[in-house]
Amino acid sequence: MQKPTNRRKRMMRFIALASFALLTLKFSTVSAQSIWEGGSIENGQSLFNANCASCHKVTDEVLAAPGLAGIAERWGSSDEMLVKWIQNPQKAAESGDPYVKSLVDRYVANYGWMTAQAVSSDDVKDIMAYVANPPNVEVTANNNDACPTIDNAVEAEEEPNMLWFLMLLVMFTIIALSASGVKRSLSDLIAEKSGEELLPDSSYLDRFKSWAWNNLVFVSLIGLFFVAFGATKGYQALMEIGVYEGYSPEQPIKFIHSVHACENEVDCNYCHSSANDSKHAGIPSTNVCMNCHKAIKKGKINGEEEIAKIYAAIGFDPATSTYIDGEGNNGHSLPQDSYNGEPIKWNKVHNLPDHVYFSHQQHVVVGGIQCQNCHGDVATYSVGRIAPVEEINGLVDKFPGLIELSKPTLTMGWCIECHNKAEIDMADGGYYMEMHDRLKDNDRGNEELRRFLEDDKITVKEMGGWECSKCHY
Numbered sequence: 001m002q003k004p005t006n007r008r009k010r011m012m013r014f015i016a017l018a019s020f021a022l023l024t025l026k027f028s029t030v031s032a033q034s035i036w037e038g039g040s041i042e043n044g045q046s047l048f049n050a051n052c053a054s055c056h057k058v059t060d061e062v063l064a065a066p067g068l069a070g071i072a073e074r075w076g077s078s079d080e081m082l083v084k085w086i087q088n089p090q091k092a093a094e095s096g097d098p099y100v101k102s103l104v105d106r107y108v109a110n111y112g113w114m115t116a117q118a119v120s121s122d123d124v125k126d127i128m129a130y131v132a133n134p135p136n137v138e139v140t141a142n143n144n145d146a147c148p149t150i151d152n153a154v155e156a157e158e159e160p161n162m163l164w165f166l167m168l169l170v171m172f173t174i175i176a177l178s179a180s181g182v183k184r185s186l187s188d189l190i191a192e193k194s195g196e197e198l199l200p201d202s203s204y205l206d207r208f209k210s211w212a213w214n215n216l217v218f219v220s221l222i223g224l225f226f227v228a229f230g231a232t233k234g235y236q237a238l239m240e241i242g243v244y245e246g247y248s249p250e251q252p253i254k255f256i257h258s259v260h261a262c263e264n265e266v267d268c269n270y271c272h273s274s275a276n277d278s279k280h281a282g283i284p285s286t287n288v289c290m291n292c293h294k295a296i297k298k299g300k301i302n303g304e305e306e307i308a309k310i311y312a313a314i315g316f317d318p319a320t321s322t323y324i325d326g327e328g329n330n331g332h333s334l335p336q337d338s339y340n341g342e343p344i345k346w347n348k349v350h351n352l353p354d355h356v357y358f359s360h361q362q363h364v365v366v367g368g369i370q371c372q373n374c375h376g377d378v379a380t381y382s383v384g385r386i387a388p389v390e391e392i393n394g395l396v397d398k399f400p401g402l403i404e405l406s407k408p409t410l411t412m413g414w415c416i417e418c419h420n421k422a423e424i425d426m427a428d429g430g431y432y433m434e435m436h437d438r439l440k441d442n443d444r445g446n447e448e449l450r451r452f453l454e455d456d457k458i459t460v461k462e463m464g465g466w467e468c469s470k471c472h473y
C-alpha cells in the first residue's frame with residue numbers, strides 16, 4: 001500500500017505548492033495594485049503639474065524627458081523601486097536594479113539625470129493615477145491651436161502706400177512730358193506741311209513751363225493735392241512723436257511668450273515677480289531660465305539653437321549637464337566661443353521718459369489692474385511688444401473687467417484717461433472710505449471734489465491721480 005500513500009503525498013505537495021504559487025501570484029497582484037491603482041487623479045494632477053510637468057508630458061511626447069504615457073506597462077521593476085527612482089534617481093541606480101540601469105543607459109546621456117523629487121509614495125500613487133487617466137489628452141496634444149502666437153512683425157503699412165504714390169508720380173511725369181513731346185512733334189508736322197516756320201528748339205523745362213501755362217487749371221489742382229497731402233502726412237508724423245504702439249525690438253534670444261505663458265502655463269509672476277512688490281516688473285535673470293532649461297534643452301520651434309544661447313550666457317555644458325567654471329572652460333571640450341559668460345542683453349520694449357514715475361505694485365496690487373489692461377494678451381506674443389490700445393479693447397470678452405481706453409498706450413493721455421475711468425475698490429473700506437466720508441461731510445471741503453464724491457464712487461482722478469506731481473518728479 002505504498003503507492004497510494006506516495007501518490008497522496010505527492011498530491012498533497014502539489015496542492016501545497018500550487019496554492020503557494022497562487023497565493024504569491026495573488027499577493028503580487030495585490031501589491032501591484034497598491035501603486036498603480038486607487039490613487040486620486042485630481043490630487044495627482046496638481047502634484048504632476050507642480051513637480052513633473054516641466055520635464056514630462058502625460059502623452060508619449062518627449063519634453064525634457066520621455067513622456068510618461070504607458071508607464072504602468074513599461075515600468076519593469078518593483079513599486080518600491082519606482083518610488084525610490086522618483087525620490088532619488090542616482091541612489092536608485094546605485095542599487096543595481098536592472099530596469100533602472102537600462103533607464104540610465106538609455107536616457108542619461110541625452111537628457112541628463114532626472115532631478116530628485118520631494119514626493120511621498122502616496123504622492124507617486126496619485127501621480128500614476130493621473131498619468132494613466134489624463135483629462136483631455138486631445139487638448140494637450142494640439143494646444144498649439146489653443147495658444148496662437150502673434151507674429152510680432154509690425155510696421156510696413158505706410159511704406160507700400162508711399163511707394164505706389166511715388167511710382168504714380170513718376171509715371172505721370174513721364175506721360176506728361178511725352179504727351180507734350182508728341183504734341184510738339186505734331187504741331188511741328190502741321191507747321192511743316194503748311195510751310196510755316198518751325199517752333200524754336202527748346203529745353204524740356206521750357207516746354208514743361210509752356211505746357212503748364214496752357215493747362216493752368218489742371219496744374220493747380222495737382223499742386224493743391226500735393227500741398228494737402230504733405231500737410232496731412234506732416235500732421236500725422238507730428239502726432240506719432242512719442243507714440244510707440246506695436247513697437248517690438250529684436251531680442252538676443254527668440255524667447256516665445258506663448259510657449260511659456262500659454263502652452264506651458266507658466267505664470268507671469270514666475271518670471272516678472274517684482275511686479276507685485278516694486279516699481280519695476282523686471283526681466284528674469286538667466287538663473288530663472290535655468291530652473292527649467294537645465295533639463296529642457298530643445299524647443300519644438302527652434303530646436304536647440306535658441307536655448308543654447310542661454311547656456312552660452314551662463315556657462316553650462318548641456319552634454320554633461322554641468323556648469324562650466326569661470327575662466328577657460330576648465331578643460332571641458334566645449335568650443336571656446338560657445339561660452340561668452342555675458343548676461344543676456346534684452347532690449348527694453350516699454351520705456352517711459354525719466355521725468356515720469358510709474359509703479360507696477362501700485363497698479364497691480366493696490367489698483368488690481370490686470371497686466372493685459374496695459375500690455376495686451378502677452379500669452380499670445382512671441383517677444384514683448386507695446387500693445388496698441390484698440391487691440392487691448394478687443395480683449396474685454398477674454399479678460400472681464402478690462403478698462404477700455406482710447407488714447408495711444410503709454411502716452412500721458414492714456415494714463416490720464418484711465419485715472420478718470422478707473423474706480424478705486426472700496427470693498428475693504430478702511431482708509432479710502434474714511435477719507436471719502438470726511439470729504440463729503442466737510443462743508444469747507446473743495447466744492448468740486450464734493451460733487452464728484454456724491455455718486456459714492458471714487459475714481460483715481462478724485463484721489464489725486466491727475467495731479468502733475470503724482471506722475472512727474
Ligand code: HEC
Pocket residue numbers: 048051052053054055056064065066068071074075086089103104107108109111112113114115117119127295
Ligand atoms: C528636471 C526634469 C525632470 C523632472 C522634474 C522629473 N523627471 Fe522623471 N525623468 C527625467 C529624465 C531626464 C528621465 C529619464 C532618465 C534620466 O535621464 O535620468 C526621467 C525618467 C522618469 C521615469 C522613468 C521613465 C520610463 O520610461 O521608465 C519616471 C517614471 C519618471 N521620470 C517619473 C517622474 C515623476 C513622477 C516626476 C514628478 C514627481 C518626475 N519624473 C519629474 C526628468 C525629470
Ligand code: HEC
Pocket residue numbers: 054063253254255256259260264266270284285286288289290291292293296298299300301302303306307310
Ligand atoms: C517654468 C519653466 C521655464 C522657464 C522658467 C523658462 N522656460 Fe523656456 N521653455 C520651457 C518649456 C516647457 C519650453 C517648451 C519646450 C518645447 O518646445 O517642448 C520652453 C522653450 C523655450 C525655448 C524654445 C522655444 C522653441 O520652441 O524653439 C526658448 C528659446 C526658451 N524656452 C527660452 C527661455 C528663456 C530665455 C528663459 C528665461 C528668461 C526661459 N525660457 C525660462 C520652460 C521654461
Ligand code: HEC
Pocket residue numbers: 268269272275279280281282283350351352358360363364369370371372373374375410
Ligand atoms: C497700469 C498699466 C500697467 C499694468 C497693469 C502692468 N504694467 Fe507692466 N508696464 C507698464 C508701463 C507703463 C511700463 C513701462 C515702465 C517704465 O518704462 O518705467 C511697464 C513695463 C513692464 C515691463 C518691462 C520692465 C519694467 O519693469 O519696466 C514688464 C516686464 C512688465 N511691465 C510686465 C508686467 C506684468 C507681468 C504685469 C502684470 C503683473 C504688468 N506689467 C502690469 C504698465 C503696466
Ligand code: HEC
Pocket residue numbers: 251255257260261266267268269270271272283284346347348349350351371372375378379382383384385
Ligand atoms: C518664462 C519667463 C516669462 C514668463 C512666464 C513671462 N514673461 Fe514676459 N518676458 C520674459 C522675457 C525673457 C522678456 C524679455 C524679452 C522680451 O521683451 O520679450 C519678457 C518681456 C515682457 C514684456 C516687455 C518688457 C519690456 O522690455 O518692456 C512684458 C510687458 C511682459 N514680458 C509681460 C508678461 C506678461 C503679462 C506675462 C504673463 C502673461 C509674461 N510676461 C510672462 C519672460 C517671461
Ligand code: HEC
Pocket residue numbers: 352356357358359362363366367368369373374403410411414415416418419422423424425460463464465470471
Ligand atoms: C488701466 C488703468 C490705468 C492706467 C492705464 C494707468 N493707471 Fe495709474 N492708476 C490706476 C489705478 C486704478 C490707480 C489707483 C491705485 C490705488 O488704489 O491707489 C492708479 C494710481 C496711480 C498713481 C498713484 C496716484 C495716487 O493718487 O497716489 C500713479 C502715480 C499712477 N497711477 C501713475 C500712472 C502713470 C504714470 C500711468 C501711465 C504711464 C498710469 N498710471 C496709467 C489705473 C491706471
Ligand code: HEC
Pocket residue numbers: 242243352353356410411412415416419465466467468469470471472
Ligand atoms: C497719470 C500720470 C500723469 C499725470 C497726472 C500727468 N502726467 Fe504729464 N506725462 C505723463 C506721461 C506718462 C508722459 C510721457 C508721455 C510720452 O512719453 O509720450 C508725460 C509727459 C509730459 C510732458 C512732456 C511732453 C510729452 O508729451 O512727452 C509734459 C510737459 C507733461 N507731461 C506735463 C504735465 C502736467 C503739466 C501735468 C499736470 C497738469 C501732468 N503732466 C500730469 C504722465 C502724467
